[in-house]
Amino acid sequence: MYSIKRRHFMQGAAVTPFILNAPFAFAADGERPDFTVAVAALPATLEPARELSNVGTRVTYSIFDTLIRRDFLGSPDGGGSELKPHLATSWERKSPSELIVTLRQGVKFHNGDELTAEDVAYTFRDGRLRGEKAQIPGGKAYFSILSDVKAVDKYTVRFTTRVPDVLLEQRLASWCAWIVSKRAYEEMGFEGYSRAPVATGPYKVVSHNQSDATVLEAFDDYFLGKPTAKRVTFRAVPELAARVAGLVSGEFDLITNIPPDQEAVVGAYQDIDVRSVVLANSHVLVFDTRDPVLADKRVRQALASAIDRQKLVDTLWLGSAKVPASHNYPEYGQMYVEGRKLPYDPERSKALLKEAGYNGQKITYRTQAGYYTNALEAAQILIEMWKAVGINAELQVVEGAALRGPGSQVFNWSNSTRLPDPLGALWVAWGPAGEIQTAGIWEAASAKAFDDAGRALEAEIDPAKRKELFVKMLDQWEEEAPGTILYQPSEAYAIKRSISWRPTTFYFMDLRPDNLRFAQS
Amino acid sequence: MKMSSLKAIGFRAVRSLVTLLLCVTLVFVILRAAGDPSEELLPPETPPDIRQEYRVQWGLDRPIVVQYLNFLSRVARGDLGESFASDLPATELVMRAIPKTILLGGSAFLLATLIGMSLGVTAALRHGTAVDRSLIAAAVLGYSMPVFFLGILLILVFALQLRVLPSSGSSSPVHLILPTITLALPLAGRVARFARTATLEVMGKPFIRTARAKGLGQLAVILGHALPNAMVPLLMFFGIEIGLILSGAVVTETIFAWPGLGRLLVDSVNMRDLPVVQAVILMITLIIVLSNLFVDILHALLDPKVSLARTLGGAG
Numbered sequence: 001m002y003s004i005k006r007r008h009f010m011q012g013a014a015v016t017p018f019i020l021n022a023p024f025a026f027a028a029d030g031e032r033p034d035f036t037v038a039v040a041a042l043p044a045t046l047e048p049a050r051e052l053s054n055v056g057t058r059v060t061y062s063i064f065d066t067l068i069r070r071d072f073l074g075s076p077d078g079g080g081s082e083l084k085p086h087l088a089t090s091w092e093r094k095s096p097s098e099l100i101v102t103l104r105q106g107v108k109f110h111n112g113d114e115l116t117a118e119d120v121a122y123t124f125r126d127g128r129l130r131g132e133k134a135q136i137p138g139g140k141a142y143f144s145i146l147s148d149v150k151a152v153d154k155y156t157v158r159f160t161t162r163v164p165d166v167l168l169e170q171r172l173a174s175w176c177a178w179i180v181s182k183r184a185y186e187e188m189g190f191e192g193y194s195r196a197p198v199a200t201g202p203y204k205v206v207s208h209n210q211s212d213a214t215v216l217e218a219f220d221d222y223f224l225g226k227p228t229a230k231r232v233t234f235r236a237v238p239e240l241a242a243r244v245a246g247l248v249s250g251e252f253d254l255i256t257n258i259p260p261d262q263e264a265v266v267g268a269y270q271d272i273d274v275r276s277v278v279l280a281n282s283h284v285l286v287f288d289t290r291d292p293v294l295a296d297k298r299v300r301q302a303l304a305s306a307i308d309r310q311k312l313v314d315t316l317w318l319g320s321a322k323v324p325a326s327h328n329y330p331e332y333g334q335m336y337v338e339g340r341k342l343p344y345d346p347e348r349s350k351a352l353l354k355e356a357g358y359n360g361q362k363i364t365y366r367t368q369a370g371y372y373t374n375a376l377e378a379a380q381i382l383i384e385m386w387k388a389v390g391i392n393a394e395l396q397v398v399e400g401a402a403l404r405g406p407g408s409q410v411f412n413w414s415n416s417t418r419l420p421d422p423l424g425a426l427w428v429a430w431g432p433a434g435e436i437q438t439a440g441i442w443e444a445a446s447a448k449a450f451d452d453a454g455r456a457l458e459a460e461i462d463p464a465k466r467k468e469l470f471v472k473m474l475d476q477w478e479e480e481a482p483g484t485i486l487y488q489p490s491e492a493y494a495i496k497r498s499i500s501w502r503p504t505t506f507y508f509m510d511l512r513p514d515n516l517r518f519a520q521s
Numbered sequence: 522m523k524m525s526s527l528k529a530i531g532f533r534a535v536r537s538l539v540t541l542l543l544c545v546t547l548v549f550v551i552l553r554a555a556g557d558p559s560e561e562l563l564p565p566e567t568p569p570d571i572r573q574e575y576r577v578q579w580g581l582d583r584p585i586v587v588q589y590l591n592f593l594s595r596v597a598r599g600d601l602g603e604s605f606a607s608d609l610p611a612t613e614l615v616m617r618a619i620p621k622t623i624l625l626g627g628s629a630f631l632l633a634t635l636i637g638m639s640l641g642v643t644a645a646l647r648h649g650t651a652v653d654r655s656l657i658a659a660a661v662l663g664y665s666m667p668v669f670f671l672g673i674l675l676i677l678v679f680a681l682q683l684r685v686l687p688s689s690g691s692s693s694p695v696h697l698i699l700p701t702i703t704l705a706l707p708l709a710g711r712v713a714r715f716a717r718t719a720t721l722e723v724m725g726k727p728f729i730r731t732a733r734a735k736g737l738g739q740l741a742v743i744l745g746h747a748l749p750n751a752m753v754p755l756l757m758f759f760g761i762e763i764g765l766i767l768s769g770a771v772v773t774e775t776i777f778a779w780p781g782l783g784r785l786l787v788d789s790v791n792m793r794d795l796p797v798v799q800a801v802i803l804m805i806t807l808i809i810v811l812s813n814l815f816v817d818i819l820h821a822l823l824d825p826k827v828s829l830a831r832t833l834g835g836a837g
Binding site: 038041044045137138140141191194195209210211212213235236237238239241242243244245246248249250251399402428433434435438439 | 555556563567568569570571572574575578604606607608609617618673676677680681684687688689690691775776777778780784785787788
């Protein structure tokens with residue numbers, strides 16, 4: 001019996017090197033290697049505005065381009081927010097609600113067509129990302145602000161917004177702003193295009209199967225130059241051990257989603273490098289202001305200032321996560337408020353509780369077990385931190401919907417910085433249109449001053465006044481404490497050491513020629 | 522075929538339909554009780570009004586009874602709905618995954634039968650000896666090893682340490698090796714134990730003594746007389762095992778990134794992609810029901826002592 005198995009393996013051993021090496025074999029013209037990425041999951045489709053999750057943008061970012069490029073890698077932390085020409089060579093404000101964009105000439109789509117203003121107008125047309133019957137309702141969160149997008153001539157587009165919008169240029173460099181080919185979209189239809197889109201990006205689609213792989217091929221007419229890999233394959237490998245094994249054995253070049261406690265293990269291999277990045281996202285806690293115990297804001301403030309956030313970062317994330325300066329991030333540029341800090345003062349917590357007349361009523365913290373990395377571990381530590389200041393805290397591990405269901409007092413959530421401005425983060429999550437206020441979790445009376453400042457910020461274009469309003473919002477958010485921030489989590493990739501590539505603070509994986517390079521062999 | 526046999530098959534077909542209906546209903550209710558799919562399918566910061574728009578698009582805003590009746594009437598027309606995530610017909614996704622699962626399940630089944638039968642028969646023939654005891658110990662070890670543990674162990678040894686076999690994907694025949702072994706070993710252990718018992722039972726029967734008495738050699742006795750008679754209970758056993766193979770495939774396919782039915786099920790449950798989950802469960806139930814029916818019919822055909830009507834039930 002043993003001999004049969006052994007022979008089986010020996011045969012496998014004889015054949016395997018040939019098969020395994022095939023993907024790495026250099027192309028016949030002797031230049032570009034293939035690049036294989038093992039991801040935990042793949043998106044259902046490749047229509048970029050439909051797939052806004054981390055698994056979707058990771059892939060579509062190599063197929064599509066935006067008019068303006070956000071220069072993530074211009075900052076050492078991968079979170080740069082400076083804007084650079086991309087499909088557009090220049091843009092000019094005609095008024096606070098009007099932007100004229102000039103397109104680069106000679107940019108080719110994967111089907112050989114030239115990019116024109118018609119394609120841009122089609123991408124942002126009423127009925128796709130905005131309007132009553134938007135094909136992709138998720139697009140409204142970013143572009144319902146547009147009232148009109150018109151092709152002025154072949155290479156000029158005029159964007160008009162309903163109200164003055166200081167963020168329009170940032171919007172055009174980010175989520176949902178990926179330019180599609182009008183002709184291909186109309187010929188293939190919504191569903192057809194979703195499966196095999198035609199765009200201008202560095203790689204074109206060869207095949208896509210969500211449970212297996214997405215295969216892309218270099219688009220040699222790419223306007224930023226020939227892509228550095230001949231073929232890029234995103235392979236769905238849900239099991240971490242299999243991803244690591246494939247990287248070590250040479251089957252994969254890069255793998256995603258390495259949990260913090262595995263970074264050292266994977267990084268111990270000589271030819272493998274772990275590259276981690278602090279995400280443009282914060283794990284937060286929400287305090288239900290309607291709850292009888294939490295109705296007193298001093299109790300909420302006490303919960304927030306009893307948390308030793310740095311300790312969570314050091315122990316659970318081994319230092320790779322980060323405690324932000326409140327709901328306030330460096331990528332805001334001029335809007336970033338220097339010198340702010342989240343409170344950690346157990347003595348103050350105790351004093352606040354005493355002042356509020358808190359006498360040991362139970363406060364329950366609900367979390368899902370596996371939704372956010374380290375959520376359960378953090379929850380257990382939080383409970384102890386709260387108990388240490390005299391809060392009668394209790395942990396409940398629940399499934400999705402129960403998180404905010406009846407009896408919920410404290411639960412976890414996350415806030416992404418989608419656009420590098422308070423209006424693209426704090427306001428989206430905690431403003432009157434966000435889910436916390438619409439669900440009534442942060443009561444209108446308590447949120448009023450915050451909402452007033454936010455509404456004023458939406459209408460303001462003067463930088464100094466905008467910053468003033470933002471400070472007011474931050475003060476209100478911390479004072480009313482409808483929640484608090486824990487930390488910004490990190491995300492780690494493991495890659496062959498010889499390959500030069502940097503991650504960004506979004507899940508967007510930049511494989512453009514200037515960010516993906518292979519060692520000369 | 523006799524009238525009673527036809528009646529029996531008809532009875533069984535109706536019973537199978539009821540099983541399918543119960544299964545699908547249970548899945549329908551449990552999935553909807555497990556939470557709102559829009560929570561999993563949409564990014565966490567999706568504004569509530571947009572979330573609601575998707576819920577309307579997916580028909581989740583209607584009362585569950587209405588959803589259920591709609592679902593049933595569509596199923597009756599062979600339409601299992603469209604995936605929430607990709608808008609592809611759920612049937613298409615299932616049909617794309619099935620060949621991969623059949624390939625993996627089939628090769629694991631063959632390998633397990635080969636290993637299990639030879640071990641089991643050898644153990645039976647060496648009944649009570651050290652060989653018997655050690656083979657049975659090996660079989661117990663095989664079937665009590667959890668699939669996820671065995672799979673990761675194999676990955677560690679053959680992909681990570683020896684670097685001779687690929688650990689994930691399905692792009693070449695070599696990729697089949699590790700998942701097949703993972704799925705086959707526990708099954709081989711069960712087959713070995715069953716084959717041993719069945720062979721032992723047959724070996725004690727008078728017709729074996731007769732065969733020996735007329736001067737047949739050991740091999741001829743085993744191949745010509747013992748095995749064919751031991752096959753009948755084994756056949757029943759295999760019918761049940763098909764279900765276990767499919768459940769093993771759920772784990773094996775996830776570990777080895779094998780794009781089959783099991784992976785599709787896990788992915789769509791994670792995403793709460795209800796139409797796809799329902800289609801996969803329906804398909805798996807159908808496979809199990811049909812294979813059991815097939816085994817029962819085969820049993821009646823192989824064993825003259827058994828009438829079809831009695832095996833299938835429902836005979837008066």
